[in-house]
Amino acid sequence: MFKKIQTKIMLSVSVLVAIALISASLFSYFQTKQQIAENVQEQAAGLANDVKSSTELYLDSYGNTVDRYSQDSRLIDYLKILKKDEAKGFNEFWPIVDQDFKHFLELNKNVAVLYVGAETKQFKTSPVLELPEGFDPTGRPWYQAAVQSPEKIMWTEPYEDASSGEYVVTVAKPVIDPETNQVLGVVGLDLSLAGLSGMINQTKVSYNGYPVLLDPKGMALVHPNQQGKDLSKESFVKAMYKNEKGNISYEYKGADRELYYTTISDTGWKLGFVYETNELLKDAQQLFNMILIFASIAVVIALVVTYFLAKSISNPIRNLQKQVQLVAEGDLTVSVEAKSKDEVGTLTHHFNAMVENMRGLITSVSQSVVTVNESTSNLSAISEETIAASEEVSRAVAEIASGATTQAEDADETNRRTLDLSSQIEKVNEQAEMMASLSILAEKANKNGLSQMHILREKTGESNEVLQNIEEVISGLAVKVEEIEQVIQSITEISEQTNLLALNASIEAARAGESGRGFAVVADEVRKLAEQSSVAADKVRKTITGIGAESVRAVKEMKQTKRIAEDQNSTVTDTERAFDEIADTMNQMVNSIQQITSEVEVINNYKDEVVASIQSIAAVAEQSAAASEEVSASSEEQVRALATVSQSAEELNDASTALTEMIKHFKI
Known part of the structure; x- marks a missing residue:
C-alpha cells in the first residue's frame, strides 16, 4: 500500500501514539464516569437517609401528638361522660x-383540623366545621381503620383537601378506657403536606438533581x-415498589435519568432523588x-518528530538502493561509502563485500564453462546408443508382463465376485433365521x-352397566335439585315476611318511646x-x-358417553375378527419361512468349497503377474535412467551456453 519506508515509519509511529492517547483518554473518561456514579450513589444514599430521618421525625412529632391526646385524661373523661349525659359532655x-386543641393549632399551622369521634357517634372538631346532618364518624374509613389496630397510630393515604386544595393526611388513634379497656372513640388530625413538601424541596441536591416523594x-x-x-x-415507579431501597436507571421524557430511593417506614411513602445522566x-x-x-496536539508533534527521524533513516537507504540497481544491471565495479556505524552502515559494508x-x-565461472561444454558433448553421444538397445529389451518384457497381468486381474475379479456371493449367502441365511424367529414372536x-x-370385550360390557347406573343416579339428582329449589324459595319468602314484621315492630317500638327501646333492639336483631x-x-339458591x-x-355427557361406549363395543368386535384372520395368515407365513431357511442352509454349505478353489487360482495368477511386472519395471527404469542422463547432458550443454552469454553482460 505504502512504498516509501519514510511514510511507513511516520504512519506507524503516529498510529501507535494515537492509539495510546485515545486509550488513555477513554480509560480516564470511564474511570471518571465510574467515580462520579459512585460518588452520586453515595451522596444520594446519604441524602436519602438524612431526608428520610427528617421526614420520619416530622411525621412522628404529629403521630406522637395524636398518641398523647389518645391518653389524655381530659379527653377520656369527655368521651366517658358522653355515654351518660351528652349535654354535660358538650357544655362542660x-x-x-x-381549648387545648386550639392552642396546638396556633403553634402548628400545618395542622388543618383536630377532631374527636365518639363510639356513641358524636363528632367534634376544632375549629368547628360544617357537617351534614346525621354525620356518623364511626362509619368513616379513618375511624374504622384506627379501631382495627388500637395499639398503632393510623396514617391514611394522602388526599386533596376540598377547601384548601392542598394535600393532607389523616393521623388517628383510638381512645381506650383504662378501666374497662374498651374503645371510647378516636382522636385524629388532618396534617397538611405543604410544610413537608417545603422542607423536602429545600434540600440541596448536587448535579441539578431534585427530590420526589410518592x-x-x-x-x-x-x-x-x-x-x-x-x-x-x-415503569420506574413500578420498579420502586419492588424493593425498600435501591437505584434505577430509566428514560423519562426523552432524557436518561438515575433515581436513588428509600422507603419511609410508617407510611410506606417512597422518597427519592432524581439526576439527569447528562448532568452527571x-x-x-x-x-x-x-x-x-x-x-491531537501530541499526534501532530509526533508526526513532525517522526518525519525528521524517518528522513535520517531513509536517505542512506535510498543511496544504497541506487547502487544495488546498478549491480542488478550487471555493473560489478560500484562501491558505496559507509557514513554511519548503525544497521545501515553495516548493510553498506556487507554490500561492498x-x-x-x-x-x-x-571470473571462476567463465573458466569452468569451457570445460563443461566439452564433457557434455561426449556424454550425450554415449547415452543415445545405450538407450536404443535398452528399448528393444523393454518392449519384449512388457508384452510378457501384460499377458500375466491380464490373467491375474481376471482371477482376482472372479475371486472378489465369489467372496461377495459368499457374503450375500451368509446374509440371506442370517435374515432367514431372523425371519423365522420374528414370525414365532409375531404369532405369540x-x-x-x-x-x-x-x-376388552368383557370390560366394555361392565363399563356399559356402570354408565347405565350413573345415568340413573344423575337423573335422580336433577329431581332432588328441583325439590331443594322449591324449599329455598319458601325460606326466602319467610325471610322477607319476617323482615317486614321486624320493621313494623321497630316502628311500633319507636312510637312507644323509652319503654319500647328493648323491644326495638330485639326487633332489629x-x-x-x-x-x-x-x-x-339466595347463596344456596345460586349454588343449587x-x-x-x-x-x-x-x-x-352421560348419554354421549353411552353412545361412544356402544361404538367402542362394535369396534372391539371388528378388531377381534381381524385378529383371527391375522392368526391364520401368520401360521401360513411361519411354514413358508421354515422351508426357505432349510434351503438356504444347503446353499451355504456348498459355497465354502467354491470359494476355496477360486482363491487358489487367483493366488497363482497374482504370483506370475508380479514376477513379469518386476522384470518389465526394471527394463523401463533402465531406459528412463539412460534417457534422463541424455536429457541432463543436453540441458547441461544448453545451460553452459546460456551461462556464457550471461557472463558477457557483467562488467568486471
Missing part, C-alpha cells in the same frame, strides 16, 4: 379539650412539575474533550392380542337475622342452580 368537658399508590406528593399527578403507570456526565465529558485536544565476491565468482404377539381383545337468612338462602345446570350437563 368539650370546652376544656377544645404515596403507596404512586401519586406524586413532592415533584418539581408532576406534583399531585398519578405516576403509578410509569458533564464533568467527565469536559475532561474527555480536553484530553482529546491534548491528544558481496559485490567483490561476485566479481571473483563470475397375535395370540396375546386376541386374548386381550376377549378381556330479628330483622338482621331475617336479612342474613335471605342472603344465605349451578348444581342443577351441571346435573343437566352431566346427563347430556
Whole structure:
C-alpha cells in the first residue's frame, strides 16, 4: 500500500501514539464516569437517609401528638361522660379539650383540623366545621381503620383537601378506657403536606438533581412539575415498589435519568432523588474533550518528530538502493561509502563485500564453462546408443508382463465376485433365521392380542352397566335439585315476611318511646337475622342452580358417553375378527419361512468349497503377474535412467551456453 519506508515509519509511529492517547483518554473518561456514579450513589444514599430521618421525625412529632391526646385524661373523661349525659359532655368537658386543641393549632399551622369521634357517634372538631346532618364518624374509613389496630397510630393515604386544595393526611388513634379497656372513640388530625413538601424541596441536591416523594399508590406528593399527578403507570415507579431501597436507571421524557430511593417506614411513602445522566456526565465529558485536544496536539508533534527521524533513516537507504540497481544491471565495479556505524552502515559494508565476491565468482565461472561444454558433448553421444538397445529389451518384457497381468486381474475379479456371493449367502441365511424367529414372536404377539381383545370385550360390557347406573343416579339428582329449589324459595319468602314484621315492630317500638327501646333492639336483631337468612338462602339458591345446570350437563355427557361406549363395543368386535384372520395368515407365513431357511442352509454349505478353489487360482495368477511386472519395471527404469542422463547432458550443454552469454553482460 505504502512504498516509501519514510511514510511507513511516520504512519506507524503516529498510529501507535494515537492509539495510546485515545486509550488513555477513554480509560480516564470511564474511570471518571465510574467515580462520579459512585460518588452520586453515595451522596444520594446519604441524602436519602438524612431526608428520610427528617421526614420520619416530622411525621412522628404529629403521630406522637395524636398518641398523647389518645391518653389524655381530659379527653377520656369527655368521651366517658358522653355515654351518660351528652349535654354535660358538650357544655362542660368539650370546652376544656377544645381549648387545648386550639392552642396546638396556633403553634402548628400545618395542622388543618383536630377532631374527636365518639363510639356513641358524636363528632367534634376544632375549629368547628360544617357537617351534614346525621354525620356518623364511626362509619368513616379513618375511624374504622384506627379501631382495627388500637395499639398503632393510623396514617391514611394522602388526599386533596376540598377547601384548601392542598394535600393532607389523616393521623388517628383510638381512645381506650383504662378501666374497662374498651374503645371510647378516636382522636385524629388532618396534617397538611405543604410544610413537608417545603422542607423536602429545600434540600440541596448536587448535579441539578431534585427530590420526589410518592404515596403507596404512586401519586406524586413532592415533584418539581408532576406534583399531585398519578405516576403509578410509569415503569420506574413500578420498579420502586419492588424493593425498600435501591437505584434505577430509566428514560423519562426523552432524557436518561438515575433515581436513588428509600422507603419511609410508617407510611410506606417512597422518597427519592432524581439526576439527569447528562448532568452527571458533564464533568467527565469536559475532561474527555480536553484530553482529546491534548491528544491531537501530541499526534501532530509526533508526526513532525517522526518525519525528521524517518528522513535520517531513509536517505542512506535510498543511496544504497541506487547502487544495488546498478549491480542488478550487471555493473560489478560500484562501491558505496559507509557514513554511519548503525544497521545501515553495516548493510553498506556487507554490500561492498558481496559485490567483490561476485566479481571473483563470475571470473571462476567463465573458466569452468569451457570445460563443461566439452564433457557434455561426449556424454550425450554415449547415452543415445545405450538407450536404443535398452528399448528393444523393454518392449519384449512388457508384452510378457501384460499377458500375466491380464490373467491375474481376471482371477482376482472372479475371486472378489465369489467372496461377495459368499457374503450375500451368509446374509440371506442370517435374515432367514431372523425371519423365522420374528414370525414365532409375531404369532405369540397375535395370540396375546386376541386374548386381550376377549378381556376388552368383557370390560366394555361392565363399563356399559356402570354408565347405565350413573345415568340413573344423575337423573335422580336433577329431581332432588328441583325439590331443594322449591324449599329455598319458601325460606326466602319467610325471610322477607319476617323482615317486614321486624320493621313494623321497630316502628311500633319507636312510637312507644323509652319503654319500647328493648323491644326495638330485639326487633332489629330479628330483622338482621331475617336479612342474613335471605342472603344465605339466595347463596344456596345460586349454588343449587349451578348444581342443577351441571346435573343437566352431566346427563347430556352421560348419554354421549353411552353412545361412544356402544361404538367402542362394535369396534372391539371388528378388531377381534381381524385378529383371527391375522392368526391364520401368520401360521401360513411361519411354514413358508421354515422351508426357505432349510434351503438356504444347503446353499451355504456348498459355497465354502467354491470359494476355496477360486482363491487358489487367483493366488497363482497374482504370483506370475508380479514376477513379469518386476522384470518389465526394471527394463523401463533402465531406459528412463539412460534417457534422463541424455536429457541432463543436453540441458547441461544448453545451460553452459546460456551461462556464457550471461557472463558477457557483467562488467568486471
